[in-house]
Amino acid sequence: MRVINIDYRFLISIIELKSPGSEWSAQIKSLIMLKYDTKENLKAKDTFFYKKLEKILFAN
Known part of the structure; x- marks a missing residue:
């Protein structure tokens, strides 16, 4: 399992750019x-959460 450490505001802005208001x-x-x-980081350690993010962020 991979662990990502991303600022949550950056991730939200990517999602909004890909499909605003959906x-x-x-x-x-x-x-x-x-x-x-509390450190304003997204720490996705569970497989379901990461797989869902990966599908959205890296979809064609």
């Missing part, structure tokens, strides 16, 4: 906010 982007932003830690 229902799935709102769901993913909610998921991101659940993983938001």
Whole structure:
């Protein structure tokens, strides 16, 4: 399993650029906010969460 450490605001901006205002982007932003830690980093360690992000970020 891979671990990513990304600033959550950067990730949200990427999602908004790929599909502004869509229902799935709102769901993913909610998921991101659940993983938001006090250092303002996204620490995605569980496989489901990472796979979902990977699918969105690296989709053609």
